[in-house]
Amino acid sequence: AQTVTQSQPEMSVQEAETVTLSCTYDTSESDYYLFWYKQPPSRQMILVIRQEAYKQQNATENRFSVNFQKAAKSFSLKISDSQLGDAAMYFCAYRPYSGAGSYQLTFGKGTKLSVIP
Amino acid sequence: DTGVSQNPRHKITKRGQNVTFRCDPISEHNRLYWYRQTLGQGPEFLTYFQNEAQLEKSRLLSDRFSAERPKGSFSTLEIQRTEQGDSAMYLCASSFRTDQETQYFGPGTRLLVL
Numbered sequence: 001a002q003t004v005t006q007s008q009p010e011m012s013v014q015e016a017e018t019v020t021l022s023c024t025y026d027t028s029e030s031d032y033y034l035f036w037y038k039q040p041p042s043r044q045m046i047l048v049i050r051q052e053a054y055k056q057q058n059a060t061e062n063r064f065s066v067n068f069q070k071a072a073k074s075f076s077l078k079i080s081d082s083q084l085g086d087a088a089m090y091f092c093a094y095r096p097y098s099g100a101g102s103y104q105l106t107f108g109k110g111t112k113l114s115v116i117p
Numbered sequence: 118d119t120g121v122s123q124n125p126r127h128k129i130t131k132r133g134q135n136v137t138f139r140c141d142p143i144s145e146h147n148r149l150y151w152y153r154q155t156l157g158q159g160p161e162f163l164t165y166f167q168n169e170a171q172l173e174k175s176r177l178l179s180d181r182f183s184a185e186r187p188k189g190s191f192s193t194l195e196i197q198r199t200e201q202g203d204s205a206m207y208l209c210a211s212s213f214r215t216d217q218e219t220q221y222f223g224p225g226t227r228l229l230v231l
Contacts, residue, residue, distance in 0.1 A: 107160050109159050
């Protein structure tokens with residue numbers, strides 16, 4: 001079974017600084033997707049960034065980028081120039097590319113990010 | 118607003134009562150998912166529909182839980198004889214079948230069983 005581990009329950013960052021959130025996962029699959037979702041307080045979860053395992057290039061979306069290390073099964077999220085609106089729970093998630101369970105996301109427990117003005 | 122919508126947003130019920138939640142996916146999304154999120158945890162998969170067919174159910178979905186998606190549009194999740202352990206946020210998501218599908222989540226229904 002696939003598992004996703006986020007070892008940092010809480011993180012904080014000064015506004016305009018950079019922060020990195022960690023995620024590791026366990027799978028025997030070779031093709032899969034990895035995601036970072038953001039869940040602001042009392043608001044719905046939104047996709048931050050997505051990485052396909054077969055792509056060696058790390059995904060980037062504006063101030064958000066990932067460091068994908070397939071051999072180490074590591075998928076960290078870097079937030080640059082942190083803004084107050086980045087404060088939220090961040091969830092790392094995994095999905096196989098095909099086969100059994102390819103329709104469901106497996107989430108980590110989340111990291112609560114606080115942004116200090 | 119063309120996002121995923123869920124109703125009600127909050128539900129308080131007494132143990133033993135039945136409750137029903139509704140999810141309206143993004144138009145033309147043929148896949149619909151239900152997740153449950155308890156405090157301090159990430160969402161856990163409950164069940165999945167492709168069009169009107171329920172293709173998979175998690176072990177978490179006990180016999181007291183039933184989900185439907187008539188006509189492949191909106192979906193309902195019913196919990197019979199609620200228990201205090203059912204208290205959680207119930208999230209619905211939808212996606213369109215492409216090579217790189219992403220699940221779009223609704224705001225959730227927060228259930229409190231007293």
